[in-house]
Amino acid sequence: MTHVLDHPVWAALNGAHARLGHLKGEAARYPSDVAPFAALRPGSDGRAWADLAAITEPGEAVATVGAAVTPPAGWEVLEVFAGVQLVDVSLRAAADPEAVRLGPADVDEMLDLIARTEPGPFRRRTVELGTYLGIRREGRLVAMGGERMQPPGWTEISAVCTDPAYRGQGLATRIVRAVAAGVRARGETPFMHASADNTAALRLYESIGFRLRRDVVITVVEPRAA
Secondary structure (H helix, E strand, O other): OOOHHHOHHHHHHOOOOOOOOEEEOOEEEOOOOOOOEEEEOOOOOOHHHHHHHHOOOOOOOEEEEEOOOOOOOOEEEEEEEEEEEEEEOOOOOOOOOOOEEEOHHHHHHHHHHHHHHOOOOOOOOHHHHOOEEEEEEOOEEEEEEEEOOOOOOEEEEEEEEEOHHHOOOOHHHHHHHHHHHHHHHOOOEEEEEEEOOOHHHHHHHHHOOEEEEEEEEEEEEEEOOO
């Protein structure tokens, strides 16, 4: 038996994010300006790679999340990352009066903060995946985070980052708690992904109530031109 979080990209793109995704047969992916993630149907055979190639341009990189994958001929593996998946077991979720909803009008600011802090993939339309919250100081966005993948019953908290000049003030924790409050209000459970070597982030998330569920592999691949 597999768990829905074993295949979070597939579950999200065949559920809450179907409206955003490109789906064909045994493959699914987000548009490149939304997120780089793609998925093969759990238990699929080699046809899934052909379906994924049909919705991915040659030279366009996509990333799978979960177990390691070995693509067939016609694909190139660009990078492989070790990651972890964490789930909420005792997080104290709480709305934050200083956290404001971020939307399309804030994307340039969000992308600037992402570029300076590098929390992970964030594209111009990533904000469409769910609720993103931010904290400002003197009108400047200094911390943010929000919702990314949404498998049934779960929502991933992602893009949590703080301007280096404002670290050590607990802003990241406040953002995570505030985003989680919205997730819990829908009757869902928060989860997260993080790089396996980001020990500072892992210590923080575990200290506020997340628990390691499993190791994951992020494999970045692209189809070769014919």
